[in-house]
Amino acid sequence: MTAPMAYDYIVVGAGSAGCAVAAGLAERQAGSVAVIEAGPSDAHPFVKIPMALMWLMGSRRDWRFKSAPMAGVNGRRINIPRGRMVGGSGSINSMVWFRGRASDFDGWNVPGWSWADVEPAFEEVEAKITPNRLAAPHPLTDRLHRLFGGNGAAPPSPDYESAGVCHFNMRNSRRWSAADAFLRPAASDHDLTVITGRIVRRLHLDKGCAKGVILGGAGEDTVITARKGVILSAGAIGSPDLLLRSGIGPADSVTQQTVVVDGVGQNLHDHPGCGMHFAGAETGYGLTLKQAGQWLAAPLNLMRGRGPLASPTVEGAAFFNARGDGSDPDVQSHFIPFFMNHAGHRYAPGSGYFADVCVCRPKSRGRLMRRNGQLHIDLGLFKDEADLDTLTHGLFRLRSLMADAMGDAAAPEVYPAGAATSHDDMRAHVRANAGTAYHPVGTLRMGTDPDAPVTPTCDVRGVGSLWAADASLMPAVTSANTNAPAMMIGHRAASFIAA
Ligand SMILES: Cc1cc2nc3c(=O)[nH]c(=O)nc-3n(C[C@H](O)[C@H](O)[C@H](O)COP(=O)(O)OP(=O)(O)OC[C@H]3O[C@@H](n4cnc5c(N)ncnc54)[C@H](O)[C@@H]3O)c2cc1C
Numbered sequence: 012m013t014a015p016m017a018y019d020y021i022v023v024g025a026g027s028a029g030c031a032v033a034a035g036l037a038e039r040q041a042g043s044v045a046v047i048e049a050g051p052s053d054a055h056p057f058v059k060i061p062m063a064l065m066w067l068m069g070s071r072r073d074w075r076f077k078s079a080p081m082a083g084v085n086g087r088r089i090n091i092p093r094g095r096m097v098g099g100s101g102s103i104n105s106m107v108w109f110r111g112r113a114s115d116f117d118g119w120n121v122p123g124w125s126w127a128d129v130e131p132a133f134e135e136v137e138a139k140i141t142p143n144r145l146a147a148p149h150p151l152t153d154r155l156h157r158l159f160g161g162n163g164a165a166p167p168s169p170d171y172e173s174a175g176v177c178h179f180n181m182r183n184s185r186r187w188s189a190a191d192a193f194l195r196p197a198a199s200d201h202d203l204t205v206i207t208g209r210i211v212r213r214l215h216l217d218k219g220c221a222k223g224v225i226l227g228g229a230g231e232d233t234v235i236t237a238r239k240g241v242i243l244s245a246g247a248i249g250s251p252d253l254l255l256r257s258g259i260g261p262a263d264s265v266t267q268q269t270v271v272v273d274g275v276g277q278n279l280h281d282h283p284g285c286g287m288h289f290a291g292a293e294t295g296y297g298l299t300l301k302q303a304g305q306w307l308a309a310p311l312n313l314m315r316g317r318g319p320l321a322s323p324t325v326e327g328a329a330f331f332n333a334r335g336d337g338s339d340p341d342v343q344s345h346f347i348p349f350f351m352n353h354a355g356h357r358y359a360p361g362s363g364y365f366a367d368v369c370v371c372r373p374k375s376r377g378r379l380m381r382r383n384g385q386l387h388i389d390l391g392l393f394k395d396e397a398d399l400d401t402l403t404h405g406l407f408r409l410r411s412l413m414a415d416a417m418g419d420a421a422a423p424e425v426y427p428a429g430a431a432t433s434h435d436d437m438r439a440h441v442r443a444n445a446g447t448a449y450h451p452v453g454t455l456r457m458g459t460d461p462d463a464p465v466t467p468t469c470d471v472r473g474v475g476s477l478w479a480a481d482a483s484l485m486p487a488v489t490s491a492n493t494n495a496p497a498m499m500i501g502h503r504a505a506s507f508i509a510a
Contacts, residue, residue: 022036023211025190029046031193055096087443111489113170132499133495136495141187166178172330172340210226212256213225247452251483264381272473279452283375299361306319324347329343330491370402448492455484484500
């Protein structure tokens with residue numbers, strides 16, 4: 012069937028926020044809505060099976076972006092996975108569910124986005140997502156709550172030092188993404204069309220207004236008209252890039268300037284993180300002779316919500332102060348009860364577990380731009396050395412916390428272990444090994460100041476009938492994982508756009 016060539020609203024990107032904003036518009040009967048997604052559908056067993064995200068990363072359902080070489084990490088280019096299918100990055104993520112701290116939103120200082128404003132929106136999102144505690148965590152993950160006096164019932168919180176099994180957006184031990192909770196129900200009940208496998212190359216602009224989108228593909232470009240407007244939900248990399256490709260952005264980053272919006276692509280940041288590997292006979296899930304039976308039974312156990320295939324890899328988290336000085340948590344640790352080979356071999360034999368440290372509120376900022384027609388993604392890691400210091404201290408504290416939590420089940424640390432005993436060695440280790448938690452945000456910051464590319468009501472400044480709604484709007488990253496905040500932004504944006 013050929014898709015109609017005109018809709019009232021076109022949403023670019025069926026990711027975590029795009030699904031929520033499209034459903035919100037359709038439910039309000041604001042007009043016909045089309046969601047255009049570059050990737051395929053999410054109807055693939057690896058999307059549903061929690062552990063299979065490790066096979067989706069690096070596959071054709073991942074954009075597989077790479078950063079520019081960054082001085083802060085010894086000139087390395089790091090991987091930036093982003094989901095490329097219906098559900099977006101929410102279809103390849105670990106499904107850990109955190110709203111963030113109330114002070115994160117108050118600190119944005121954007122009218123309409125304080126904690127008091129966003130809390131009801133989180134509640135509405137959660138009514139559809141129903142996040143819940145992991146049904147059958149690995150016994151090692153169940154040890155985490157011993158830290159900080161927790162009782163194991165409540166999930167850890169970025170508000171205070173805490174550790175334990177996380178809550179997840181899973182149902183019956185399967186992924187339950189924004190596509191499941193928002194997009195499909197709205198598409199079946201309302202005037203909402205989902206178009207997959209078509210990449211939006213540029214915006215169709217006329218007299219300073221977005222009138223539609225231009226799709227690339229074999230042969231000629233296709234224009235799809237948006238009678239009421241276009242919503243950018245292509246994510247923190249895709250949305251600013253689409254503006255730049257349409258001639259909207261800072262003068263030094265676009266070739267054919269249509270509209271000068273200086274802030275586009277600025278303020279890019281992510282949670283910098285670095286891991287610690289532990290290996291010991293029959294500790295975490297791994298490839299050993301003794302665990303062969305467990306792997307053979309894994310498909311059956313998945314049906315019962317147990318075993319390695321039912322694990323979203325990250326099972327638990329801890330929030331703590333890196334220096335242990337009694338102040339608020341400034342780092343988050345993700346706990347993965349799987350043996351992860353530190354040389355990067357996917358199928359190395361062994362048993363063990365992994366934990367990382369990520370800086371909750373990084374100070375460093377980078378920038379996304381186009382240079383000679385190429386996307387240039389500088390995450391700015393450790394531009395501000397305070398982030399490096401916090402991460403370095405956090406790894407030392409993680410070392411002792413892991414020993415306390417695992418107790419008699421602890422496995423020896425195998426990396427960095429003896430290579431990082433002094434502060435200087437650990438700092439060097441972080442520069443040589445750090446990556447991110449895969450939470451890029453901030454490239455279309457919301458704000459009231461004229462330099463903010465997006466207004467508090469999600470309008471792209473300087474262009475009519477054009478809105479943005481995704482993780483790129485966050486002026487500063489929240490203190491934990493970003494999927495829930497991205498959905499909340501999409502959900503809330505729908506009410507502004509429909510109004
Ligand atoms: C591997 C991984 C693990 C993660 N783990 C967690 C976790 O456990 N918990 C958590 O809270 N967060 C996690 N995150 C982060 C979280 O998933 C993201 O912050 C969130 O999904 C971002 O939502 P978004 O709507 O901004 O962008 P996305 O969900 O990335 O959506 C953008 C969509 O736009 C589409 N698109 C882009 N450009 C175009 C174009 N030109 N034309 C058409 N379509 C386009 C993309 O294909 C994609 O579907 C993880 C992320 C990754 C990658």
